[in-house]
Amino acid sequence: MKIFKNVLAPLFCLSLIPVVLAADSDLESHLGYVDFSTLTAIAAIEPTVEISLKAPLLNMITNLIRSEDEEAAEFISKLMRVTVNVFESDDIDVDQVAASMSTMAEDLDSAGWDRVVRVREDESHVDIYFRLAPDADAIYGIAIMVAEPGETVLVNIVGDISTDDISALGRRFNLDELVDIEVADN
Amino acid sequence: MDYHFNGEKETVIMKKILLVIVLTQLAACMSFSDRSFRSARNSIQEQVPDISLEKEFAISLGNSMLGFLDVLTLNETDISELDHVQLAIYNVESDGQKIDFNEIDFSDTLRSRGENLYWETIVRVRKEGEQVWVLVGMDVERNSLDAVSVFVLENSELVMINVDGDFDHIIEFALRPASDRRRDNDAS
Numbered sequence: 450m451k452i453f454k455n456v457l458a459p460l461f462c463l464s465l466i467p468v469v470l471a472a473d474s475d476l477e478s479h480l481g482y483v484d485f486s487t488l489t490a491i492a493a494i495e496p497t498v499e500i501s502l503k504a505p506l507l508n509m510i511t512n513l514i515r516s517e518d519e520e521a522a523e524f525i526s527k528l529m530r531v532t533v534n535v536f537e538s539d540d541i542d543v544d545q546v547a548a549s550m551s552t553m554a555e556d557l558d559s560a561g562w563d564r565v566v567r568v569r570e571d572e573s574h575v576d577i578y579f580r581l582a583p584d585a586d587a588i589y590g591i592a593i594m595v596a597e598p599g600e601t602v603l604v605n606i607v608g609d610i611s612t613d614d615i616s617a618l619g620r621r622f623n624l625d626e627l628v629d630i631e632v633a634d635n
Numbered sequence: 636m637d638y639h640f641n642g643e644k645e646t647v648i649m650k651k652i653l654l655v656i657v658l659t660q661l662a663a664c665m666s667f668s669d670r671s672f673r674s675a676r677n678s679i680q681e682q683v684p685d686i687s688l689e690k691e692f693a694i695s696l697g698n699s700m701l702g703f704l705d706v707l708t709l710n711e712t713d714i715s716e717l718d719h720v721q722l723a724i725y726n727v728e729s730d731g732q733k734i735d736f737n738e739i740d741f742s743d744t745l746r747s748r749g750e751n752l753y754w755e756t757i758v759r760v761r762k763e764g765e766q767v768w769v770l771v772g773m774d775v776e777r778n779s780l781d782a783v784s785v786f787v788l789e790n791s792e793l794v795m796i797n798v799d800g801d802f803d804h805i806i807e808f809a810l811r812p813a814s815d816r817r818r819d820n821d822a823s
Contacts, residue, residue, distance in 0.1 A: 495737070499759040506755060509773055509780045513802060537762075 476530055481580045481590020481607040488553065488594070489534065491546050492601055498535040507531070520617040528608040536601040546596040547574040554578070557592065573597050587611045665700050669693035672723040672795050674747035679793075682739050685732035688725035688793060695721040698800070717800035725793045734788055736766045745784055748772060748797070752781060765789045 476482055489496075507528050515522040554576045558564065561580065568575035574597070580590040588611075593604035669676070669690045676688050696704070698718050705715040727734060742754045751774050758769035765788065772782035785796040 495761055496759070497761055499761075500757065502757055503755060505753075505773060505775065506757065506771055506780070509778060512778060513780060 476607060479529065479589065479607050481588070481605075482530075483553075483557070483590065483592045483605045485534070485553075485594075485603045485605065488546060488549055488601070488603060489536075491549055492536040492538070492541050494536060494538050494541070496534040497537040498533070500531070500533040502528075502531040504529050520614075523617070524610065524614045527610045527614060528606065530605070530607040532603075532605045534603045536603075537599060539599050541599070541601060543572055543574075543596055543598050543601075546601050547572075550574055550576060550594045550596055553594065562590075562592065585612075588615070665697065666695045667693055668695065669723040669725075671695060671719075671721050671797065675744045675795060676723075676725065678744040678746075679734070679739060682743070683732065683734050686727055686729040686734060689728055691724045691726050691792070693721075693723040695719060717798060717802075719797065719799045721795075721797040723795045725795070727788070727791045727793050734766075734793070736761075736768050736786065736788065741768065741770055741784075741786070745770065745772065748782055748784075748799075749774075751776065754784075 477484070507525055511522045511526040514525070551574075554564070554567075557578050562578040563581055564576065565579050566575060566577035574595070576592075576594045578590075578592040579588055580592075581588055587609055589607070589609060591604070591606040593602065595602040672693065680686065680688060696719065698715075701717050701720060702715040736759070741756065745752070745754050749772065752772035753775050754770050754772050756768055756770050758767065760767035766786075767788075768786045770784045770786075771780060772784065773779070774781050780802050781799065783798045783802070785794075787794040787796075
């Protein structure tokens with residue numbers, strides 16, 4: 450038992466490190482992944498709210514709800530990472546964040562992302578991007594960037610989500626806007 | 636008449652006995668000790684040595700009590716599948732030393748809840764005078780979500796919440812269609 454505690458358990462933990470690192474590197478090379486580090490560096494504070502749902506947890510939620518809600522389970526099973534960062538501070542220079550957001554938006558444009566929403570209103574800046582598969586039958590990623598005085602919000606959803614899954618989820622949750630994706634697709 | 640009176644008296648006594656039995660059963664599934672949090676408390680004190688945590692309040696609800704509450708709430712959230720819901724509130728005593736959740740290894744803090752559990756922090760909230768961390772404990776081998784822990788630090792009060800059991804119904808409740816709720820609201 451002592452041998453297990455002192456030798457085997459640390460070895461087991463060490464053996465997990467490459468797996469974890471590989472998972473992160475897979476994610477960063479995924480087409481739907483967005484590196485927000487330049488924006489977070491400008492904020493220069495830790496996020497006020499930070500939500501991070503990774504693949505193992507998403508897989509478990511999928512398994513838990515599959516018997517009860519096949520459509521929601523199917524949708525969640527396609528997600529690889531959901532990250533939400535909210536920075537709340539009056540010290541954040543909204544103009545600087547907005548300028549950096551515009552640069553990042555240009556990068557996303559040139560990387561093949563589709564701009565879905567762009568708002569430039571007074572001091573409010575919103576950009577929503579989708580990364581679609583070449584034949585537009587799947588969404589690889591969603592990026593949402595919001596900069597307002599006192600608040601910056603960054604969201605990145607990474608996965609291989611089919612439009613069928615989204616419209617099914619829209620029907621399930623009675624969200625017409627999502628159901629329409631299927632209509633537009635057809 | 637006398638018989639009728641005795642019958643009534645017996646019924647009242649029976650009711651009292653039943654009530655005592657039920658309350659005893661429920662009390663057995665409930666405790667006000669922070670025993671289940673002591674390991675976590677000690678771990679935090681070891682990691683932030685200049686503070687001490689003094690218990691203010693603690694409550695631990697077992698499965699039977701949760702089943703009872705589930706009946707009382709008309710099965711609204713279906714908490715009957717949970718094994719434990721435990722809560723403890725500690726007063727943080729320090730000489731100006733502040734707890735920064737970033738500097739605490741919560742995996743170590745929660746180790747006593749099972750060597751087989753892999754802990755992942757899913758929510759972090761940092762506000763002026765307030766920090767909230769939500770962690771989920773997963774048994775990767777069984778591919779199951781077994782526990783949720785919440786740590787809330789507000790000024791000089793640390794709240795710890797542990798929930799164990801089957802989260803199937805809770806997640807189902809969380810994912811219940813917004814439309815259902817909207818319809819309920821419209822109907823009322």
